[in-house]
Amino acid sequence: MREQVELLMREEPNAVPAPAADAAGRQRIIAVASGKGGVGKSNITINLGITLTRFGHRVMLVDGDMGMANLDLLLGITPKFNLSHVLDAKKELADVLLTGPSGVKILPASSGGRGIENVDLQTKKDLFEAIRAQHEIADLVLVDTGNHPKVAEDAAAYWGQDVADAIKPQMQREDAVDIQLERLGRKCSDIDIVILTHMHLDHAGGMSLFPNATFYVQADELAAAMWPDPRFAAGHYEIKDFAQTRHFKMNKLSGDLDLLGDGRIKLIRTGGHSVGHQMVLLRLSEFGPTLLPGDACFMPEQLDLITPPGMPIPEPEKGLAMVKQIRQLVELDDLYVVYSHPTNKDWVKACSSYMC
Secondary structure, three states: HHHHHHHHHHHOOOOOOOOOOOOEEEEEOOOOOOOOOOOOOHHHHHHHHHHHHOOOOOOEEEEOOOOOHEEEEEOOOOOOOOHHHHHHOOOOHHHOOOOHHOOEEEOOOOOOOHHHHHOOOHHHHHHHHHHHHHHHHHHHHHHHOOOOOOOHHHHHHOOOOOHHHHHHHOOOOOOOOHHHHHHHOOOOOHEEEEOOOOHHHHHHOHHOEEEEEEEEEHHHHHHHOOOHHHHHHOEEEEEEEOOOOOEEEEEEEEOOOEEOOOOOOEEHHHHHHOOOOOEEEEEEOOOOEEOOOOOOOOOOOOHHHHHOOOOOOOHHHHHHHHHHHHHHHHHHHHOEEEOOOOOOHHHHHOHHHHHH
16 A cells, blocks of 8 residues: 555656645545445545555545445544535535544545435535635644744844843754754645744744744734834844744734634634733644643643733733633633743742732
8 A cells, every 4th residue: 555655646746637736736636436336445545545644645535425424434433414414505514524543634425315416516516616625724733933043043142132131041943943843744834824822032933934824913913013012022022033024924813713614723812911912722633622822821830829921911900810711711621731831930939929
């Protein structure tokens, strides 16, 4: 099987018709068919799809057998909705898609429903267009970009001596986001979407490394970064971080957003730590509910002590209220929290006078 997959990957671009294209390359549709049933089409399809996914491709498996669905059964998946719901216009394609092993996407069919031959031509065309459009769904989403790589080389030269002395960054070049992505076998150009919880220098410093990505940031946060309040300028926003991003694709938000429209990635506006701060709530099938609070909640001790997210901040009352809300979310939903500054012990001491 591996040899067959490698052969497919070495094919000339025109060997298989390409109905659509994106920045990462051509989209291909491969049909697995035979003259009779029971010869292993579903097994071949599943193994080919999983293998291609492991090679880094985005793959969707479409079960075209409307009378006797197989893919979900073989994968041990129990779909709540299936292809028939899409054909009957009861659900969108994104509502039906499931995630299988290694991240392969599954469009399950139904058993005992109407056959595809009984679907009118326009509905078939709409279905094929919806399938083709799936190549536009983001493959890789990055939340925040860390410090600019130049901070590792000379923080004082990049930030200024006063800011460097105050922050005292402990950063090596290999800690920068581009090198960390390389360790994962990825490049900055692979990233489709960058979510910025806010634009402070330790969260948006590397954004210029992602000129091909689409950014999601609260509109007032972007304005605060470009024209900062003097009280929160030095040590918070570094104009060099985003001076080269004027022509980047920016989605400027004014509140919460369900990023993919299916509840898997939700952007939740918090304010508090910065005027346009937001956090990210994930509900991915591979993991349990996960919260990336950015700087709305630095570390576990903050939830225990109920302290605001750093001082000085533009909206301390709102920041403190959000900490209490996060604590409730963690207790009610058993959230796993990925903290942005989990070892910043000095922060607890600095904020001790604000404990409630």
